[in-house]
Amino acid sequence: MHRVVVDPGVPADVANLMRRNGQLLHRFRSGWNPEPNxxxxxxxxxxxxxxxxxxxxxxxxxxxxxxxxxxxxxxxxxxxxxxxxxxxxKPAPADSVERVLYRHTRHYQGHYLILEDFDHGARGLLGRTQRAIDHILRSRVNVMGMLDSVRNAVMLPAEEWEIARLLTKLSELRARHRHMTLGGRTPEVAAAMAPMERALAASEAAVVARVEALERYARHVTQADRALVSHGQIEALRAQLPEYEQLVAETGAARFFAPEIGNLSEDADQLQRALRDSVRSAHEAFRYLDK
CATH class of the missing domain: 1.20.5 (Single alpha-helices involved in coiled-coils or other helix-helix interfaces)
Structure with a gap:
């Protein structure tokens, strides 16, 4: 489900109120004004x-x-x-959520976007953007600070806003373009509109590239998360190695199982390297995204 996109410059408490009340924002946009008490x-x-x-x-x-x-x-x-x-x-009347939110929407007009601001194609790209960002911010490696979690918390909402802002412009221009061609067009008009259509296609491709960069970053974060989980499990097993080594020594089974147990340490070392590599890859994807 798509959430309301809010300009990062809007105060956090107001932005959160807007994100929680997308339906109210839609009613305001439709002309509804909350009545006084x-x-x-x-x-x-x-x-x-x-x-x-x-x-x-x-x-x-x-x-x-x-x-x-x-x-x-x-x-x-x-x-x-x-x-x-x-x-x-008589107590002083408390402002309802509707009235408070309505005043905020008037003050921050143009600094929030709702689902109705996007056409069908733009909604799909917005959904991909928001899913990638949510996955990154909620990942274990980000929460544990293995990524640049501070920059993520600042840059990713800014990237979401910028992508959403561009998508609304694309939606508006595409709607205007379709309206102009409803009654058909002559070859002369088609020729005149061709550069505009190419500009729309190129702009959409540029926005898609930004979304795909976010998704690549999210995939690297997923790999880092998996490596982190596997590394933790192997470390837990390695902590039990002394007991197993003592057991095989006491039973005289060392000649059969010592090599297999020894491989566990090698697996842990490999996973440690894999974790470092995956986190480094995520950092590289982040730097690419930040260009």
Whole structure:
């Protein structure tokens, strides 16, 4: 599933809020504006009652004299006291997630991209980009700091944003290009549009190359992860070697099994070298990606 892509310049708490609420962002983009809280209904009703009672009091004074007016005046005072108590005890309305997010989207307009910003082809490339980045950041070798995890945490989101930004431009230009050709085109128009089509194809190929570079990096990280797991397992086995060596020595079986047990140390050394090689390959892929 594609996630919302956010400009790395957006504060982390706002970016995370956007990524968690892709459906809300889509509703905002469709023109929906979150309504204010409905808590104003009670004070409105209270003010209406207050106004009605005051009008009755004034009318009573004019028509029936002081006794009725006195009762209505007392009612006005009661309503006034109730209004004071209500507004004093009423807590400040908490902003809903919708309203907070809506304000952020207005402030950071143009600094986030949702699924609707991409056409079908662009969505496929975006998905590949995000899967590769997630795999790298969640890998064991990255979490353990065997890769340049700090640079990964900074550079990979920036690469995701840049790829996504280019994909939205491609999507927009492709849609415009298709619209221009809906009614057919003459040979002259086709000739004039040919350079534009080549520019679109070349730009898409350049973006695909960036995505493939990310995927190569992710594959090297996968190899490093596998080597790390295998190396850990072999090291655990090698830690038990003394017990096995003692056992075969005591049973007189050393002449049969000593060579096989000795091979375990060689396997561990080979895996250590494989781990170093795979991590080095991942670093080289990273440097290629960073060009």
């Amino acid at each position: 409905g808590s104003s209904q009670v004070p409105t009703a209270l003010l209406a009652a207050f106004g009605s009672t005051m009008l009755l009091g004034l009318g009573g004074t004019a028509l029936v004299g002081v006794p009725v007016a006195f009762s209505l005046t007392a009612a006005i005072i009661c309503l006034f006291i109730l209004a004071i108590v209500y507004f004093a005890a």
